């Protein structure tokens with residue numbers, strides 16, 4: 001597992017208070033991990049801080065699953 | 078009670094009567110206060126009077142870019158951001174049938190749109206803190222209506238609806254969003270009324286006097302405090318009984 005993937009999953013676990021085993025790459029933040037829409041905004045903020053990148057609103061809207069987040073960050077950092 | 082030590086506040090319209098009083102009151106309770114407005118000199122002299130723990134951040138609120146940058150400047154200057162007071166406002170009164178588009182647009186831009194944009198930008202640090210206060214200075218006429226002020230009353234009613242909606246969005250994050258609705262307060266804004274108009278207003282105020290900017294500031298201190306943590310989506314009416322809502 002790449003370093004980015006590990007760091008993303010760690011943030012998701014900490015932020016949503018879910019078990020690590022549930023945070024698979026295909027897991028959807030809202031449908032599988034119990035996030036509400038405000039949680040997804042906060043997750044994006046946390047990713048931005050962790051990876052020192054900016055995630056524009058239109059890109060943020062497309063980040064639905066853990067894998068979406070990992071891919072975006074890998075492509076943009 | 079109402080100790081604001083360690084908090085950082087931004088007050089827009091701090092160069093005006095009510096904004097100046099709000100800035101002083103928050104500062105007296107221990108908050109650091111960023112003072113915004115367009116008249117730099119007025120802001121500078123207020124800051125000089127208030128002393129340590131202030132920053133002067135001029136900003137034209139009808140300039141979207143400048144507005145978006147303002148919250149970041151607050152954090153940079155004062156090391157955080159906890160309390161936003163959307164106080165700046167203006168009137169361009171006329172009968173609706175005679176009102177120009179510019180007068181409608183300008184009032185909406187400064188009184189309502191700027192408050193939304195500032196709140197949006199301020200929410201990032203507030204969400205991170207898991208604590209925040211957003212206070213909008215609306216007006217009695219946003220609730221009662223007032224002939225000659227369709228634009229102003231709409232902007233102030235808009236601020237109340239905006240605040241209630243936002244309050245619901247961020248309540249779980251320790252952020253409260255409330256309004257203070259002044260009645261008739263003695264400032265430059267009401268100085269333009271003639272004596273006869275003032276007399277008529279006075280007759281409708283059970284308290285028998287005009288309000289002072291300090292009366293409004295006291296409500297803001299309460300809403301900004303930890304003690305008001307369970308108060309959200311509300312409007313506090315500070316009007317001497319002029320309208321009992």
Ligand SMILES: NC(=O)c1ccc[n+]([C@@H]2O[C@H](COP(=O)([O-])OP(=O)(O)OC[C@H]3O[C@@H](n4cnc5c(N)ncnc54)[C@H](OP(=O)(O)O)[C@@H]3O)[C@@H](O)[C@H]2O)c1
Nearest residue numbers: 090092093094095114115116138165166216259262264266
């Ligand atoms: N006075 C009352 O009886 C009363 C009653 C109900 C509600 N209110 C509300 O209370 C608030 C404060 O009013 P006030 O009585 O203290 O009036 P004021 O003395 O005229 O102050 C208005 C403030 O708004 C700022 N402002 C206006 N246009 C701006 C712009 N385009 N960009 C940035 N800042 C701008 C002014 O800054 P600059 O002068 O530096 O440009 C000034 O500091 C307003 O929202 C008003 O609607 C007042």
